[in-house]
Amino acid sequence: MSLIVQKFGGTSVANAERVMNVAKIVTDTFAQGNDVVVVVSAQGDFTDVLVDKQMEINPKASRREQDMLLAAGEQISIALLAMAIEKLGYHAVSLLGWQAGFETSSSHTSARIKRVDPSRIREALDRRNIVVVAGFQGLSRYGDITTLGRGGSDTSAVAIAAAMHADLCQIYTDVEGVFTADPRKVENAKKLDEISYDEMLELATLGAQVLNNRSVEMAKKYNIELEVLSSLTRAKGTIVKEKSKMEKMLISGVAKDTDIARISVTGVPNNPGIAFKMFSKLSKKDINVDIILQSIGHDGKKDISFTVAKSRGQEAVDALKDYMESHGASGIQLDENVAKISIVGAGMESHAGVATKMFEALYDAQINIQMISTSEIKVSVLIDAVDADKAVKAIHAKFFD
């Protein structure tokens, strides 16, 4: 008998029919002799419904009250899923984050899990219940409801799997697993059987958006085997673990991120410290900078370009404009029509020429590269947003066809 944690996202429980479908998956797993803990998110667009209600009343409401509001979403979905499981003739117990033992930091709307005390889950399992846990939420040490922020339900599932030494943590989504590229865009995209934590982390960061990064980091830390799979097709998914056999492959995937903007500061005086001051202004505002490119200075001037999340682009410009111009920079531009294309693969560490092969694919497709960034297991390039899909296809074809 194994202990299996299964996580279902909002689209998987969006309506009564889908809730029943999830109940079928869960009870089948239970009927095969496993202990099952299910983690669910709020139904489909219900979180948006709640946010709309808030916006009508007070867009600047305290984060504590935002958490109180949003946590109602999972409360509804766990009750409905437990009812669906009962309908199929099994015993179910739904538990809210605090009932399931989730103790978090008190940073509302983006709390971090500090500890999971799974004693109540364990007790309910011992009485042969299927346990349905509200993802995304917990309780601070002040006894306040908290939420974990974006993708938090994945993290909830992995945290339970870690605390209870589960044999497997299955993350059910609307795709069949991790692909070598977005299968909706690239015809020959292949589903991977396995991928390593590190590759998955790079892919998630780079916009593949299959798994939340915090959950992969936690799975890596506690060595929890993850499976990413579809709640609709019931096909075998992709296993995420420490070392994957995929490492023999040169790269494991091509990812696209169009949610970024490029900022260029031109004519920056070539004085020591000016770049440091510039980026410290951004970090004070909690704006993450990704790729940075600095031109070779001439005439005592240089250009500095960098990328930030698109939603923070204008804020970054506002934070820098006066300071940079008063220190002699000639201008600052924001370009939101850019995309970052990346290849990821543990294999590239030991294989030369991977970046070259990527650049060749882009050259063949007549796509101009604006910026380049590399790490041990990835190469990213910044290009025009309009070329993004064409670029992914060209690179994917070069490596996988």
Place this chain on the structure above:
Amino acid sequence: MSLIVQKFGGTSVANAERVMNVAKIVTDTFAQGNDVVVVVSAQGDFTDVLVDKQMEINPKASRREQDMLLAAGEQISIALLAMAIEKLGYHAVSLLGWQAGFETSSSHTSARIKRVDPSRIREALDRRNIVVVAGFQGLSRYGDITTLGRGGSDTSAVAIAAAMHADLCQIYTDVEGVFTADPRKVENAKKLDEISYDEMLELATLGAQVLNNRSVEMAKKYNIELEVLSSLTRAKGTIVKEKSKMEKMLISGVAKDTDIARISVTGVPNNPGIAFKMFSKLSKKDINVDIILQSIGHDGKKDISFTVAKSRGQEAVDALKDYMESHGASGIQLDENVAKISIVGAGMESHAGVATKMFEALYDAQINIQMISTSEIKVSVLIDAVDADKAVKAIHAKFFD
């Protein structure tokens, strides 16, 4: 400085505009120097939305999961009201039933409050917060979310008022107070300034439906002064307390209840014990019997008539039919087209002729009386449902015009 508990029902917080209206009332009360604890129900029809979701999945879901589902309703409304209070520049803290210290029995969907530990409410008040508490819900000793059943939010408010020795408990509704008759039906209906707990209890039982009975019983037990008033007009409402000056009035109101059915069992053999056995069959099924009328026996036979809630009428007939007929009764009839009209007033204890005056009003209006029931402070009659509104008007005119 006083401690005031204010309770707002679902219609008072049905949409953003109404939530802001409630926030205005609450903050005005706070700005006058009072400590304020607000109890709210789920928004408008939201409970129905949740019940519909359940019905689609599993109409026979366990009561525990029903409570988990429904309790999400108040969670949403307390967060929204707290946000609205923040919007007006005040500090607010919302608390779920369990956070506010509501310990209940574990009879899900109709739990009883066992204890309220208001320490967390007190703490939040001490830090100059307006405290917004989820009505209708609590926590069982097994750590499960419970709900109090119908009208539970009134009871929640009175329980907090009792536990905290509040100076006043205001129940905001969509009417301006307690009237001598339904003001939508009777033109000359008068708003009462005061009414006693006992009169209020009789009126609530008799279908006036202004206040939930459990809440009035609790207010009487702990001697909590209640005020029933409208969240829309801000006019002075009706005070409910131990002894009201209304007692000088002959009667305090005329109430109508059309949610009843009459069952008649004819030709019952005149044997001792048969009536006892008949009603014990009903009480085993938890069917409450109201007015009972037994004809004087002749030829060793008698007729027994009684009233039950309309929703239980057929069930009551089914429970009795075989038994009664096998014991010699000649038939059993169900009549759902009846109404109970009642007059209530502490004054009638010391005034003779009150019932006579009522019967006279009905005679003048040519309305036939089917059954009569009396207590110390009320007289009820059963009549044809079609005559109900005419009867209320006639009786009201007789006593109040």
